[in-house]
Amino acid sequence: MGQTLTMSALYKKLTTFGLNKKYIREYGLPSWWDDELNDKPFAVLEGAGYIADNFNIDLKSLLTPGEEVKFNTLPLPKFKQHNSKNKEHPHLAQTLASRVAELISYGSNIEYKNLANDAQMIREEILSNHKTVSLESLLDYCWSKGIAVGYFNNFPKKIKKFAGLIQWQETFPVIILSAKHTHRAKFTFDLAHELGHLALGHLEKGVLVDEEIEFNSNDNEEQQANEFAVQLLLDKYDNHLGKHKFQNAERLTRYVCKILIPKLPNIQPDAIILNYGWHNKNCFRQAMAALNILEVSTDGQKLINKYLADNLDWDMFSDETYEYLEKALGV
Known part of the structure; x- marks a missing residue:
């Protein structure tokens, strides 16, 4: 096992599942991991434990040469x-x-x-x-x-x-x-x-x-x-704006916030705008621009x-x- 248990071998094995080296290094291994440990079997064994734990992988399948990596049930x-x-x-x-x-x-x-x-x-x-x-x-x-x-x-x-x-x-x-x-x-x-x-x-x-x-x-x-x-x-205000058209996102935002919301105080203005965009696909980009105008929206x-x-x-x-x-x- 000492000859095959290297971090490069584990990287190669995991790549077939879409887990690339950069991702494994960033999220699978702890921050103290040093690449000088990559060819030290006992260190790699510990590193494999972290990878398996973080990524829900069956450790035995990860460590066994020739065996396909399996995820925990x-x-x-x-x-x-x-x-x-x-x-x-x-x-x-x-x-x-x-x-x-x-x-x-x-x-x-x-x-x-x-x-x-x-x-x-x-x-x-x-x-x-x-x-x-x-x-x-x-x-x-x-x-x-x-x-x-x-x-x-x-x-x-x-x-x-x-x-x-x-x-x-x-x-x-x-x-x-x-x-x-x-x-x-x-x-x-x-x-x-x-x-x-x-x-x-x-x-x-x-x-x-x-x-x-x-x-x-x-x-x-x-x-x-x-x-x-x-x-x-x-x-009960689904599609409340119906097919209403607005010249631009600023006017849509102003209409919702200044005209509608005072009458509908328990409704979020961004909910009305998103709902309008979903019901009017040709106005969806305008609705998204209107959401950007609202503060604390992103x-x-x-x-x-x-x-x-x-x-x-x-x-x-x-x-x-x-x-x-x-x-x-x-x-």
């Missing part, structure tokens, strides 16, 4: 695709995110409370403590109900990714959001969509992976989760992980796991 995922003809699923991204979900659950001291299956009831519960259903108030609600929420998108390049994931741990679910967008409005909808899956009983154990969250999905459960999210965020992923960092018991983790989570989550 996970519940069979329930993939949700916008295009059912596309048979490729984000297996590697899901595996890496599932490990992050496991670690989040390990550091979370929360108890899951059953959700109402009615979006209006949940909306009223949130509004009893907050002015609107925003990303902040929705995060508050999830954590208060024993639902851990995190953002994770630090994947190797060139692998298929996903928008959202729900993973049941032993006693509570973990939601991982992973889309590349940054607008709070989009993350609010994504989180409301995943909450809809839980409230409507679409996942009672295992893992559900939303490969995309699209407004016009042809999947029945996706449609139900979308309808749940729309009612949760907008009450830090959604940071806000999600700020809540996560504040709710985790970091003392539960080893130094190396603590370091991995800090890098992986960007906190």
Whole structure:
């Protein structure tokens, strides 16, 4: 084993799964790792342990020459695709995110409370403590109900990714959001969509992976989760702007904030704008530009992980796991 157990051999073996050397070095190995250790079998053995632990890999398969690398056993995922003809699923991204979900659950001291299956009831519960259903108030609600929420998108390049994931741990679910967008409005909808899956009983154990969250999905459960999210965020004001046209994003923003919001004080302006863009595809870019005009609209992923960092018991983790989570989550 001493002749074959080198870090270069492990890098080569893992490359076939899309885990390139740069990614392994940054996220798989601790910061104290030195390349002078790459050809020292006992050090490589320790390094392999960190890689296996961080990436959910079966250590024996990683160390055995000629054996294919295997990931640790996970519940069979329930993939949700916008295009059912596309048979490729984000297996590697899901595996890496599932490990992050496991670690989040390990550091979370929360108890899951059953959700109402009615979006209006949940909306009223949130509004009893907050002015609107925003990303902040929705995060508050999830954590208060024993639902851990995190953002994770630090994947190797060139692998298929996903928008959202729900993973049941032993006693509570973990939601991982992973889309590349940054607008709070989009993350609010994504989180409301995943909450809809839980409230409507679409996942009672295992893992559900939303490969995309699209407004016009042809999947029945996706449609139900979308309808749940729309009612949760907008009450009865879905498509409130109808086919109304605006000269530019500034006028759209001004109309929503100055004319509509005074009449709809419990609705977020960015929710109305995003909803308008989804109902009017030819105006989607205008709606996105309007979201950019609104202040505090482009830090959604940071806000999600700020809540996560504040709710985790970091003392539960080893130094190396603590370091991995800090890098992986960007906190």
